[in-house]
Amino acid sequence: MYPKDLIYTKEHEWLKKGEDGHYVLGITDFAQKELGEVVFVDLPEVDESFDAGEELGSIESVKAVAEVYTPVAGKVIAVNGELEDQCELVNDDPHGQGWLCKLEVADATIEGAMDADAYTAFIEEGE
Numbered sequence: 001m002y003p004k005d006l007i008y009t010k011e012h013e014w015l016k017k018g019e020d021g022h023y024v025l026g027i028t029d030f031a032q033k034e035l036g037e038v039v040f041v042d043l044p045e046v047d048e049s050f051d052a053g054e055e056l057g058s059i060e061s062v063k064a065v066a067e068v069y070t071p072v073a074g075k076v077i078a079v080n081g082e083l084e085d086q087c088e089l090v091n092d093d094p095h096g097q098g099w100l101c102k103l104e105v106a107d108a109t110i111e112g113a114m115d116a117d118a119y120t121a122f123i124e125e126g127e
Contacts, residue, residue: 001120002029003095008119009071010112014095022077023108025070026099027059027090030123035061038090043079043101050074052107057100059090068100071110078102 006014012031016024032038040060050056050070057068079101083089090098114122 002116004116006095006116007110008114008116008122009110010114010122011069011071013068013071015071015110017108018102021105023072023074023103023105024099025056025068025101025103027066027068027094028119029094031066032091032094032098035059035066036063037061038087041083041087041090041100043083044076046076046079048076050076052109052111070103071113072103072105073107074103074105076101077104 002008006016008014008028012028014026014028018024038059038061042058044050044056050073052071052073053069055067056070056076059066059068080099082097083100092098
């Protein structure tokens with residue numbers, strides 16, 4: 001169910017390392033299901049820098065507002081502008097077109113990082 005080429009966190013974010021060495025960040029299918037229908041996505045600014053664990057944006061749904069944290073330190077080099085008019089992409093394709101931002105990573109060490117199998121076990125255990 002969860003793509004094998006992604007890295008997952010206990011905060012229900014995912015990262016994918018691109019061939020260019022940059023990382024794409026998004027939220028997991030589990031997270032979007034918990035949120036429900038997404039109605040607004042607040043993304044960081046390009047060139048903004050963050051430390052690992054720092055809040056970089058939020059996702060608003062009909063049920064709640066959830067903060068998005070970066071699991072790695074780095075600088076935002078791109079944001080998914082399509083989410084401005086099509087925030088439902090987070091629900092429809094969270095591991096693909098619903099990505100949030102692209103990061104130039106200073107330190108790729110991710111505390112508690114999980115592969116797809118470990119993440120699946122994590123959510124099945126009830127977090």
